[in-house]
Amino acid sequence: MAKLIVYYAHPGHQFSQVNRAMAKVVAGLERITFVDLYAEYPRFEIDVGLEQARLLDHDVVLLQFPMFWYSTPSLIKEWQDLVLEHGFAYGSGGDRLEGKHMQLAISAAGPEDAYTCNGYQNYPLRTFLTPLEQTARLCKMEFVAPYVLYGSLHAPANGLLEAHLSGYRRLVEALRDDRYDIGAALELDTVNPDNLPILDGGAA
Template sequence: MARILIYFAHPGRRYSRANMAMAEAVDHLAGVTLVDLYGQYPRHDIEIEAEQAQLIEHDVIIFQFPLFWYSTPSLLKEWMDLVLEHGFAYGSGGEALKDKIFMCAVTASSPEDAYSSDGFQNYPLRTFLTPLEQTARLCQMRGLPPYVLYESLAASEDERLPDHVKGYKRLIMGLREERYECEQAGAYEVIQAQDLKTLLRDEETA
């Protein structure tokens, strides 16, 4: 089975509904390590060598976060700046992350149709994730389309949140058990809970 490492970054954890529910759904799964960045590093004193060792030990790296001002929360960016060093993650001799799978799990407050040239966000959601996707390429990782919850603030009110959280757990288990159709998923712009029906093979429905 693949070993999954999830970096969960949310500076307002006590106000979170979607991201906290997602994290709680996968936190104790076998073969899954969940790192609550803001809980572990409240003073931003990131332990670089420990984080690098942890990256080496896992096969799938997932960044889970709410989209903040079209980017990641600041601690996740700082983690990237410090941990993904030249000679470790990229550059001469930097092949520690080569061939590992990389994926984002993102919540966005705007509705899906806002993320287009005709919508009020003007660009597709993936445009705002381009720096992360390019980082994965530079580190020779295999990037997959993000798992996305649009209009996340209203999701708990219109009953979409339970399906999304359940889907996140199914996704993580599918990646762990190597049942996720990575090649097929690559044709998607983003992955949503309803897409997992065709992207997870041999799934038990009990």
């Protein structure tokens, strides 16, 4: 049984369709910790001590957010800047997060084919995520393949949202219950409801 913490960050919570629904799914699950970062720190006064204690207390850190300008919402950056301290998360003596896993669950407005060398975004999605990937590496954490929804603004209308939500639920439960094949996930680029490497009977 792994201990899992979900950090959800969306500054426009009330305007969101995908992320709000995703947050609702995982917030109701048992034996996971759910944190709405923008609700907890509406004025960006992050409680560093509390956040570090939370990290120490969990094995998997899941960051759920919409991609804004090829990056995270600003509060996640603030959280990184303050919580991942030298001597705690990295640098001399900074090995407290060693061996933990970082899982992302993100939504992107652009279609999947835009995130290719030939698409209008010019780069694969993973390229835009390299800052987070390297952050995990510097903190001696494992960066597991991100759970991605492309074309997120269309998803509610074309019926993809339902599958995405149930996939999200299966991912989180599998991570929690040690049924997620981390080894396989590390090999993958990104994961979605159809290619989740869940062990024995992970289907919902």
